[in-house]
Amino acid sequence: MDGVVYDLCIVGAGLIGSAAARHATIISPAAKICLIGPKEPKTVEEKHGRTIFGAHYDEGRITRTLDPNPIWGVLANRSIARYRDIEKRTGVKFFSEVGHMTICNKENEDVIRMKEIATDLHVNFDIMDHKDVNKQFTYLNIDTYDVALLQSKGAGHVSPRSQLLAQQTAAHLQGCNIIDDVIVHVTETNQLNGSVMKLTTEKGDILYARKVLLATGGFTSFRRLLPPGKELDVQLKSQTVAFAEVTPKDAARLKDMPCVIRKMTQGGKYNLYMLPPIKYPDGKYYLKIGHGEQFETEFTTEKEVADWFRTEGLKSAHKPLLDMMFDIVKGVRPVRTFGDACVTTHTPSHLVYCDMVTPLLGVAVGGNGHAAKSADEIGKMAARMVIAGKWDHDLPADKFTVKFKNNATSKL
Numbered sequence: 001m002d003g004v005v006y007d008l009c010i011v012g013a014g015l016i017g018s019a020a021a022r023h024a025t026i027i028s029p030a031a032k033i034c035l036i037g038p039k040e041p042k043t044v045e046e047k048h049g050r051t052i053f054g055a056h057y058d059e060g061r062i063t064r065t066l067d068p069n070p071i072w073g074v075l076a077n078r079s080i081a082r083y084r085d086i087e088k089r090t091g092v093k094f095f096s097e098v099g100h101m102t103i104c105n106k107e108n109e110d111v112i113r114m115k116e117i118a119t120d121l122h123v124n125f126d127i128m129d130h131k132d133v134n135k136q137f138t139y140l141n142i143d144t145y146d147v148a149l150l151q152s153k154g155a156g157h158v159s160p161r162s163q164l165l166a167q168q169t170a171a172h173l174q175g176c177n178i179i180d181d182v183i184v185h186v187t188e189t190n191q192l193n194g195s196v197m198k199l200t201t202e203k204g205d206i207l208y209a210r211k212v213l214l215a216t217g218g219f220t221s222f223r224r225l226l227p228p229g230k231e232l233d234v235q236l237k238s239q240t241v242a243f244a245e246v247t248p249k250d251a252a253r254l255k256d257m258p259c260v261i262r263k264m265t266q267g268g269k270y271n272l273y274m275l276p277p278i279k280y281p282d283g284k285y286y287l288k289i290g291h292g293e294q295f296e297t298e299f300t301t302e303k304e305v306a307d308w309f310r311t312e313g314l315k316s317a318h319k320p321l322l323d324m325m326f327d328i329v330k331g332v333r334p335v336r337t338f339g340d341a342c343v344t345t346h347t348p349s350h351l352v353y354c355d356m357v358t359p360l361l362g363v364a365v366g367g368n369g370h371a372a373k374s375a376d377e378i379g380k381m382a383a384r385m386v387i388a389g390k391w392d393h394d395l396p397a398d399k400f401t402v403k404f405k406n407n408a409t410s411k412l
């Protein structure tokens with residue numbers, strides 16, 4: 001066996017993989033660690049030459065602790081608490097603390113659960129009716145029979161691109177080797193000194209590692225990464241987002257706008273999420289809206305997913321989404337509008353899989369549309385697990401147990 005044998009190879013340089021790399025270098029400073037995955041395609045040509053994509057090619061993801069699921073609440077809360085330190089250590093800013101508002105029916109069970117979780121995690125929030133909302137945010141409009149829960153501190157949005165850069169910068173400064181390639185095959189092989197993992201890259205290189213963590217998001221089943229016969233039980237769902245470029249005047253007018261999620265309204269209005277005007281790399285400000293289940297389709301093949309990533313999403317959804325946004329955010333005169341596509345990875349438990357598949361191979365996959373804000377704690381949980389070779393976190397292991405398709409339920 002020639003060349004370097006890594007102690008740990010993390011496959012998938014997305015939000016969870018990059019966070020896991022940073023934590024692994026902290027937990028095991030002397031270990032040889034690498035993080036391998038393709039960079040974001042920057043041009044149309046690069047997108048067309050690509051079949052593997054990530055869910056992090058954007059400037060805005062909502063971050064908040066208020067969540068009806070206590071596990072997601074804890075994962076987010078702990079991640080958010082570390083954002084500023086990561087920014088300080090790396091010089092890369094990614095968190096905008098503009099606050100977060102959930103609009104829903106006051107009788108909804110989710111509201112009751114969110115209140116309990118907020119109390120448990122010592123998170124302050126205000127409950128506002130339509131008059132309170134309109135008084136504080138004169139340009140926001142909610143229905144008279146709904147309420148808004150506002151978390152002003154420790155909530156807002158993160159730039160997934162910058163968060164990824166910050167995590168990778170920190171990991172690299174702590175000795176992690178970052179490699180721009182795709183892994184096409186992972187297999188366990190016996191050497192004189194025992195078993196190691198052999199990884200083959202798309203560029204034709206071979207790497208060896210004593211342990212491997214797969215953080216490959218929606219693409220985990222599309223290469224031979226798991227042992228033969230094992231396929232993760234996940235659903236890949238299409239996401240469409242609509243953007244509205246706003247004038248500098250509107251951007252200034254909406255500068256204190258929080259992120260918004262609307263769900264389970266009394267009037268049965270569609271679930272949606274919105275981000276306030278964010279400055280994109282082209283120097284312009286965009287408002288963004290995405291949907292709940294309403295416009296989702298499920299994908300099963302790599303071709304379906306890759307083709308989808310090259311589109312603007314479901315074109316027929318752009319106008320209804322923008323109409324919903326301007327029903328809540330008043331008086332905006334968009335300069336232009338357009339859409340984009342992405343894919344989310346869902347598990348039956350609605351929680352991320354974080355588990356060992358074999359003693360040398362772990363997975364951290366299944367963000368369920370929630371993992372951008374919580375990637376740091378998920379990465380920590382996964383790094384601790386794969387280094388220890390077993391569960392090593394205070395949250396209960398059984399919440400994160402991996403499940404396979406085709407009745408391949410047991411681990412090896």
Ligand SMILES: Cc1cc2nc3c(=O)[nH]c(=O)nc-3n(C[C@H](O)[C@H](O)[C@H](O)COP(=O)(O)OP(=O)(O)OC[C@H]3O[C@@H](n4cnc5c(N)ncnc54)[C@H](O)[C@@H]3O)c2cc1C
Pocket residue numbers: 011012013014015016017036037038052053054055056060061062063160181182183184215216217218219220223239240241290341342343344364365366367368369370371372373374375
């Ligand atoms: C439109 C949209 C809006 C969202 N909004 C929010 C939000 O507001 N708040 C929130 O918290 N979350 C949100 N999410 C979810 C969040 O972005 C994801 O949960 C998160 O990105 C998942 O992280 P991940 O590391 O599992 O996957 P990814 O970020 O997709 O990273 C996986 C990485 O693995 C790489 N990879 C795959 N296969 C291979 C291979 N064979 N070899 C090497 N590398 C490989 C990919 O290139 C990719 O970089 C949103 C998602 C979408 C699509």
